[in-house]
Amino acid sequence: MKYLLLPVFILSEWILSAQNLVPNPGFDDIVDCPFECGQIYLAEPWVSATNSSPDLLNECSPHPFLQVPYAGTNFDSYQLPRSGSGYAFIITYYSGMVGSGAVGFYGLSEYIEVPLKEVLVHNTQYYIEFFVSPDITPMSFWGYTEPPALTLTDTFVYKEFNAMEVLPLEPVIEERVIIKDTVGWTRISGCYTAKGTEKFAIIGNFRSQTETLIEAIMPSYPDRCFYYIEDVLIMPFDPLPDTLLLCDKMPVKINAGFLDATYLWNTGETDSIITIFDIGIYTVEAFMENCILRDTVVVIDPEEVPGFPADTLICRDEPLRLSPPILGEYHWSDGSEENHLIVSSSGFYEVTVTNECGEFIFFTEVEVKDCACNVFIPNAFSPNGDGVNDFLEAFVGCDFDYQIKKFGVFDRWGGQVYSSSNGETIKWNGTARGKDVPVGVYVWVLEYEVFRNGVSERRTEKGDVLILR
Structure with a gap:
């Protein structure tokens, strides 16, 4: 050098x-104030991943159940934004009967989905977090469940749900604990090493009804749990x-x-x-x-x-x-x-x-x-003691240093009849174990190393030879 x-x-x-790869992470940039349920799409580019109806809640909403901070499913629901003027709202568990208008008709959980600002980079570590709070109040209180989880996908996901279905995806960030804090915001977080193809993030409950962690305090029917979701972050650590x-x-x-x-x-x-x-x-x-x-x-x-x-x-x-x-x-x-x-x-x-x-x-x-090294081995020799072509020999010509590592001759059944190794002179007289081998065709294999620029390279040559007597 x-x-x-x-x-x-x-x-x-x-x-x-580093930058947050989640666009509109706090659901505050909206194209219009939500005026009815199921309008998560107003917080572009967030959408629903199924035929269920996740909600967008904001201070500007004219709807009493969508207007922050009094937004939720109950008359006494209340949650201050962690940041900005709004947040997302999804159901994560429902045990009601299937039927027209029942939430369970559209699956066990709702899911919100967003395209990332850029594809994740292979083998790069990412820190992921989002904040949740359960909408559980004294007026509507049956118990607690685990929080929603987050997964990453290579392609956009949309599925038409039947009753009690969940998305068949494996979460990459999941905390399997019961969340009981209904006043503050609970951080859900973890680290993730990317495959390098992930383009979308989805938040929801990926566990079935029987798998979902539940702590029932005052059982009712139907049992259900809603979660507020805020400030979603996916950030590379580099x-x-x-x-x-x-x-x-x-x-x-x-x-x-x-x-x-x-x-x-x-x-x-x-x-x-x-x-x-x-x-x-x-x-x-x-x-x-x-x-x-x-x-x-x-x-x-x-x-x-x-x-x-x-x-x-x-x-x-x-x-x-x-x-x-x-x-x-x-x-x-x-x-x-x-x-x-x-x-x-x-x-x-x-x-x-x-x-x-x-x-x-x-x-x-x-x-x-x-x-290229020129390897010459005669295609015939006659080991009959007449002094002409009595031996099989190998001749190698190279522009670089080389060393013969191994040379062998084999009969048609694969039995070895001659060998030399580690620089020994190749000179076969047509005998094996002290006896003349039969007239016929034999296969030879030569292995050698070539040295160039301080690096060795192993090469192999093959051919056949006819013995005449």
Whole structure:
């Protein structure tokens, strides 16, 4: 590797910010005031995931049961917004009879669904939370249930429900506890590592009637439970860059600040911001209410990076990928500005990388050769002692160093009649166990290693040979 450094300026602090991927998370941006039940769609882009009718509640509603803070199913329902002017409202459990107008006719639970602002990134950690409060009052009190859960899907979900059905989806965030706080808001939260295809979030009860946790205090009929839902958040935890440059060995601050987390670095520090003085690997753990998030940064000295390979040989059918070892803006000698260059012909290659530490120039010389090794083994020999073609020998010609690892000859039943290994001279006289083998065709197998640019590559050649006498 070769490079030149041209200093430009120094970075003193590194901060990355994350965004909530849930649009309209508090259901406050509405296209119209709700005036009847089942109008969650007015809080765009939220919709119902089934043929049930989840509600939108807001201060501006003219309907007495939809007007915050007195909104709910009971005359004495009351809940202040956690933020903004409204919230969503769904039924999560119902044990009534099936029939026209009965909630159970449209399933056990209602579900609200929203498209995310962007597709989740594979193997990235996400923190997910939303807040709930049960609509249980002295006027309508039978008991408590577990809260709704949240799942993520690759595609939009809509299902026409029959009685007591639930969506057959596995929740990614679920707290299987009984919620009894009817005054405040209870946080439902957790961490999730993405598959990389998730595009939609759905909130509801994904447990069947028999699976749902219930604590009945004053049993009535029908038993039912409604939940207010507020402030839905899905946020990636990726506060640190993958790689950070220590310019001119000057210290740099990194900030892992994330919501209301507490922190522990592998250095023992517990603040969200630490100062880096040396190269190395730095890992932070962010402790949330129900889970731990982790991120890592590799800090390098740009003057000590290993960089490009030394001037090298490549095979004609094996292109070389050149990638600068540091991030920045790239300008290659051929005019391209990608973060890598595929090389398939001989020549001199150079790239200039510009970043916060300055300009770095990396270059290397590449020579392309035909890497095929020529293996010659006669297709016949006559081990009859006349001094002509009495032995089977192998001849290998390579442009690179090589070593024969193993050579074997086999009869038509697969029995081995000759072998040599680890550099032994290949010279077979047509005998096996001290006796002449029969005239006929035999199969040979040659295994050898080729060494290029300090790397070994194992290869195998096969063929057949005829014994004559």
